[in-house]
Amino acid sequence: MAETTRQRQKRQTRERILEAARTLMAGGRGLDSLGLREVARESGLAATSLYNHFPDMDALGLALIDSCCFRLRSAMEYERRSMIEIGPARAVKELVGRFVRYLNDYENDFRLLVQQRLGSHDRYRMRIQRELQLLVDELAEDVRQAVAAQGREPVPAEQEAEAAIAIMFGAGISMLDNTTSARRVLADHACLQLEMMALGGRMMAQGMRL
């Protein structure tokens, strides 16, 4: 069943609306602060036309967040096997590199996600929390497999992954206010921090404590 002209145009318009919202938020503006009419103006539509695509403003926001989650997941997806084979040091570099590329491409997405993670809207918050938890889970699984490959004792992989995401996101937030060249050194710092983390995890798995 092929897509009719009407369906295609509607889909395109919907995309145009979301893109307009993204454009308006480009300057760092929060999702809360932008209004329906403003988005309509930016997308070259009458204000009321937006109701043909979203039942209300909240639905638009949720759609925006959903697409941000999707793009984050897509950007951070990778092939498990290759990550494990290249060893931990290079795996860290690959992970951070992937994240930096995501940040360069979808800077405003990231801003939106981090902002709304603490927003007032419960639905938004939970959607994002869930997405981030998935990221942590996937990373934890990798850590577990890497551990198993080396025949080590079970290690709190979940904790290591959680900390790793926190470190990366922290670095990401700092990067937002820096130029591309300054971001590289921040990325290096993040790599170093992740290596420390992984090293500590390995030691801890061997029963060593502070």
Added chain:
Amino acid sequence: MAETTRQRQKRQTRERILEAARTLMAGGRGLDSLGLREVARESGLAATSLYNHFPDMDALGLALIDSCCFRLRSAMEYERRSMIEIGPARAVKELVGRFVRYLNDYENDFRLLVQQRLGSHDRYRMRIQRELQLLVDELAEDVRQAVAAQGREPVPAEQEAEAAIAIMFGAGISMLDNTTSARRVLADHACLQLEMMALGGRMMAQGMRL
């Protein structure tokens, strides 16, 4: 020179306005979303009276952020010497404990800070970034002293501190959506993560790599 009646009342009213703004944000609302008239209503004043205390809405926001920064610094302040003497494992517990207490007392402050760290207002952002950098610097200094006390090689203390703050703030964000009892286990996780970090830092200082 004692405070006159006029000065005292003005100060109190100003405080009342800021408190009203805090109350309005209690539900998780963003700073951008609350309006002057709304704040005026909440504080039992006419809208125009706010102009006797703040030149415009931005100034009010900045005052609010400033007070949040002050309270964060106050809450996280401690006596350097005692932290070093009790050893790393207990120092981590003490640090996290202090942070959890801050979070329980000033949950909305924390939310505001993290939100506005990525906000549109440059002045707000920079004020917060500076405050957080101070936190990192202080912690880094502690790490350096602890390292020196053990006669270890110089270690990237700054990186260790930065990662530690990122981990703690990440945990803090998760705590916001959890009950007090659930926060305790999140705090334990944060402790474990910080210990891993510190352990990794120690190993790395001895020249070990991944």
Added chain:
DNA sequence: TCTTTCAGCTAACACTTGTTTGTCAAAGAT
């Protein structure tokens, strides 16, 4: 070809917003 569907439009509603202007009464100063 005729009919139905529906994305997009204009007009309007009932608010809310930040800010300016001018008035008033209490506090401070002389």
Added chain:
DNA sequence: ATCTTTGACAAACAAGTGTTAGCTGAAAGA
């Protein structure tokens, strides 16, 4: 006791908000 300062106020302004009702014209289906 008189004069000045000033914090709080109501009224008004121009512009903005989300949302509803009703119309129009073109595409889709019969």
